[in-house]
Amino acid sequence: MEMQLSIDQLHEFAAAFWQHVNEAKVFLFHGQMGAGKTTTITALCQYKGVKQAISSPTFSIINEYNFQEGGQSHKIYHIDLYRLKDLEEMVAAGVEDCIYSGEICFVEWPHKAPELFDENVIHVVISPIDEQTRSIKILTDKAFNAHSMAEQL
Template sequence: MVQEINLEQLNEFALSFWKHVGNAKVFALHGEMGAGKTTMVSALCRAKGVQVAASSPTFSIINEYVFKEDGIEKIIYHIDLYRLNSREEILQTGVEDCIGSGEICLVEWPAKAEWLFDENTVHLHIKVVNESRREIKVEIPSAALYK
């Protein structure tokens, strides 16, 4: 699915996105610096009901957000691999534990650790069209829909 959206439509996109990804838990966000990966994460978190503003975890590596679904408190991990340079660094930060936790994981710069992502990973490719528009390509593997 490829869609071009105005940034003002991001919240609508995020609500629709969650309806289409089934039971997927791991999401890899691809895009150049400044494409809007963190902005997308913020919209996806708001759509889930996260009450605090999502921010870039470039220095903390992992941010954790809480939301309620069906009266149950759940977690979204927002992971930024940009500053990590080796498999060892990635393992030391606990990224692999988050991805294997069964909680929702939104991962920026996934190319730094392709080995972490399996066939159930949903990939979002964000491309700048102009200052206010983005092209978003969503790849939802069929395995993710029914997991």
């Protein structure tokens, strides 16, 4: 799935996203600083019904949000690996526990710890087109690896 959209189209994107990803739980967000990773995650959380303020977890490392679905309470973990130095620091911060919790996890800067993720992840690649427009690609792990290889050639 690939879309080009402006910020005012994020709600429509969120609806399409949740339909497209089915039962996936771990989402790895790729994009340069300022590409719109946190803004996109905010739209995805709001679509799920998160009522709390959604913000970048750059300093807290992990933000936890709650939503109701099917009459049950669920969590979303929003994780930012940008400031963490190594796998040991990530495990100590609780990142691994979140990833394998069975709850939804959004991870920014996942390239800092590829060994934490299995092949069941969904990659979200955000690329700026201009000030107001972004390209967002939703890829399985296999498709992401092929996409990455093609970009390196």
